[in-house]
Amino acid sequence: MRIYIALIFLCFSCSTTKKSIETQSSSCKENLKFKTEFFNNIKNVENQITKEKDETFDISLKFISKYSHVSFESMLNYSHTYSIPAFEKDKGGWLKWYEENKCNNIQFKE
Template sequence: MKKLVLLIMIIFSILNSQCSNLKKSTANGCKENIEFKDAFILNINKVENYTLQKEFNKKEFNDGIEFLSKYCHVSEEELMNYANEYTNSTVFYKDKEGWLKWYNENKCRNIQFK
């Protein structure tokens, strides 16, 4: 019985903590554009799927690179090859890390589409 009460108290504490974090992000004026977030993540996925050969849609890849390059760094020197694609997955993962970092640093600025 004591374990059950302790477990309930821990769960309540975690939920309360998460709710207060949500209130803080709203209270601090964070205006995240959810439409932009969805489009940004979708375009990362397009590039990733093509790069890792999960999908072979070159147009989707090009659209993803074009979209991402409007907002953050894309290793264009790596893409300037005969196939116009990432030939090194390490470079792709470094770019992806940079894209996600850029998004997290800017998400509360109500990012608009260019």
């Protein structure tokens, strides 16, 4: 009898978990155009962080800053450079922000 009850409980638990996962995935409305643009901008910053920067570097940082924190204050140094430690910390925040918000159908801001 105990085994029978345990099997019923196990089956019920599994079906509930499966339904929860299906509900979560079907309720996620990820804007794939935004995702592509957001990650392209992160990649651009990452590619230029140790090189001579062009105008797209600042454009990418401004784009990202509309949605997540960018440590512009860290660039207020003599050489006006974005340090690698500041970038790495910010990038972690950008990725975390995206993961937390990706299912909210993120829209582009002007």
